[in-house]
Amino acid sequence: MHAFAALLDALIYTRSRNAKLKLIGDYLRDTPDPDRGWAMAALTGGLDLPGVKPAVIRALIESRVDPVLFRMSRDYVGDTAETVALLWPTPDHPPADATPLSVSGVVDALAHLSRSDAPAALAAMLDRLDAEERFALLKMATGGLRVGVSARLAKQALADAFGLDVEAVEEVWHGLEPPYPTLFAWAEGSGTQPTAADVPVFRPFMLAHPLDDLRVDLTDYAAEWKWDGIRVQIVHVPNAEGGETRLYSRTGDDVTRAFPDVAAAFATHGVVDGELMVKGDFQGGEAASFNALQQRLGRKVVSAKMLAESPAFVRLYDILFDGDEDLRALPWIERRARLESFVGRLDPDRFDLSQLVDASDFTALEGIRAGARDAAIEGMMLKRRDSPYVAGRRTGLWYKWKRDPLTADCVMMYAQRGNGRRSSWYSDYTFGCWSEDGELLPVGKAYQGITDQEIAQLDRFVRQHTLNRFGPVREVEKTLVLEIAFDSIHESKRHKSGVAMRFPRIARIRTDKPAAEADTLAALTKLIT
Template sequence: MCCTGMYAFAALLDALIYTRSRNAKLKLIADYLHATPDPDRGWAMAALTGDLDLPAVKPALIRALIEARIDPILFRMSRDYVGDTAETVALLWPAPDLPADPEPLGLTDAVERLRALSRSDAPAALAAMLDRLDAEERFALLKMATGSLRIGVSARLAKTALAQAFALDVEAVEEVWHGIHAPYPTLFAWAAGTGEQPTPDNVPVFRPFMLAHPLEDLRVDLQEYAAEWKWDGIRVQIVHVAGETRLYSRTGDDVTGSFPEVASAFSTPGAVDGELLVKGAFQGGTLEEGGGAASFNALQQRLGRKQVSAKMLADYPAFVRLYDILFDGAEDLRALPWTDRRARLEAFMPRLDSERFDLSQVVEAEDFTALEAIRAGARDAAIEGMMLKRRDSPYVTGRRAGLWYKWKRDPLTADCVMMYAQRGNGRRSSWYSDYTFGCWTDDGELLPVGKAYQGITDEELKQLDRFVRNHTLNRFGPVREVEKTLVLEIAFDSIHASSRHKSGLAMRFPRIARIRTDKPAAEADRIDVLKRLVT
């Protein structure tokens, strides 16, 4: 294996794809990291762990490039058969007229070039790179560019390989990983013995969240458990260390750049856990009214944006409703019981900007029956349910039985008609498993109201796949339009007004509850019925 460039990275990916053994995968990655210089190995680790972001390269751009070079129908049929865009394009890309030995493309050169591209410059630059590569290298470049490797290597496995390769403690690597930017020069300096170990004392690191089990049929004693509202935003952790603030999502992704007003308002050393929300049209409402928070639909306007305009900041101002405190300055509070941490959080609050941070209040009730009644009346757009937290629980990583429970409100349901189907990914790539469904207007038109792929068993998947194949009306690339005869009962958490959809509606967390072969399509729900559920 060549030790540098796109060729070496392509060879690594190819070997990992065809290797099943975990230990063998660890050795492949370790050998690559030892043989590859900086910063190539850092960018490779960013790709393996999902930390590489190349915003100018999108799947639509790649499809446009290949369809300009070969018959679009041939590409779509091939993509439908192969099940992977990068692999299909890599194999179909026509060989250009280049010198016999074109200059090899370096991995770092490719990454830095793609990171600096504007959307308008991206097509020509990416095409020029693909022209210089063979099929294996094209596959690696496209996988890396789209951030979707799917080679059987988790982020944890890649970090474990790095730790084993350089005799590091994997937990120490994991602890500081999200506080160091790719291509991780300080991390590899520590690994090579030429730099000091990065620590939480000098890096605003991410600590894994404490999570909850579903409550299901359990009833708890409110003397032992405290109740809070479960707000419908995105869970975030905010860390301020050594003069720097970072916002992390539940998966440890750095979302600081998407919410600069929140980051700039948190300048007190410490780490807190809360729900990122967007302010509603009114301020100072009660908890039952949403406490000033808008629906998740409003928050979606801000999610995933690398650059946030002044208008976006003004129209969708973000704030964080705090649940817990992990660190007060350098003091680690996670081992304290929830009651003590709650008291410390309440004492911490006056040091924060009240425009950007408030406190998720405890829901008081005489007993569990009274709490059930309170929860049943919670239909605000910003309330997703309740959290039940054992009062003596420490803040621990992941889900621990008996400590925290999430008690989501009962879902809404609607009977909808399947309109379109598309093949899934991974083990479902051979099945039509993603379904677009709609409801009727008063004029008898069927308009899409959502898309779902969850909630069905393997047997139901086979049943729906068979329906799609036997009742296809039209084909649009990988999408199949089907006869409008099958009703699906769809469960969803809430529904919101949306100008981006022809129906004017957007469902939150839709999933398939039942296949209604017993119900005629003409008796499915109407758009007006769903509009009355809008929050």
């Protein structure tokens, strides 16, 4: 456990990507099975210990230290695991079992305990560890490492450490179970390469660069709409039981259980890439806004009522496999023709084809894009006609050209400290607009879009203009206007204002504008699509 704790501690304080790759690689080479496999599961979000929840950890620490002290410390530190690791009292008598804990020992113990038995077992482990190890244990147990390492970076580190192709690792990753003994056997040369045969595994998505100010030649690039849902990969493989279908998100998460209607309708051997949405009008078949899709995201069980009221469908972008044939090396224009043929074999109520945008030149395309503000359109994609389907972002192949954001002038109402390196700053802001009755009602919350210097400026404002405190939240004087950029706005029954912004971020601080001149809810509701 000590080596894993040291790894996490080093990763937190390391900014360099190459340095992080080396840290993880050195750990994987030096650590035996199964500890390194469970460590990889923790780093990539594949570790699930259902008996340990944040509420359990809070109850444990509040039974050992003053609850007020814990809450004040948590408010300042900004991270529960770090706060508990530092505050956890050293027992008066050392535990009888002084054997060092291993990562695999922790996982084995916590994975097989009931929720009622897990708290005592976790407390006993914390009593045996130092602060650095307690932090690692709590982060691992709750599945939220937040050490500046993505799943992709961890896999890249593994590939680099053992001289593997990271795409080959990604190809089989979701067909393997932690602690990945066959993967490490292959990496060290003592076993054969795992394959994806007969398993509906995830293949890495091809991604796009922002277009920014670039102009492209439409003889080289095709344009199509960028739809506002969630990007999914659908995989179906035949087997003795009639076949298996899985849906994967862009990060490789299996989302099949949230969309059983789509999975049940896809029974054609192949792998496709598309945008998952729900139908706003089932009879008309039009895509609803992202707000409608959110009602189904993250659900482990979807009710019959929700399946009927918010039927899901996928608008297809690309095809990776047609049967057993791998099409990824083909140019986009050939894959497009294969996709058009493939979609004809699918249920038209659940699958359709993302249409191309016809324009004589780039200037004409700019005009088409500027006039599009459909609820389900996020912008455009520009795809090089001869591009293969390659994992990740490759310069010059695909570009995303999002529609220009909407903006509104809103008044800051509340502020809260951030997390991680922002834990000492009031960097999360709730803002509102004026109702017809002159009441300021919250319309959103944002923490992105501004520089560290601007955060420091807003932090000073919050501290100097606080009206009330509600735990970690401060209410401030309603005098500061923030220009908020957002992608779209939708009706919301969950908010008193009746509206919710999609992807709000702070565009600028409007010290030049009086709060009384900020936007009204009536103006915002006119932007609802």
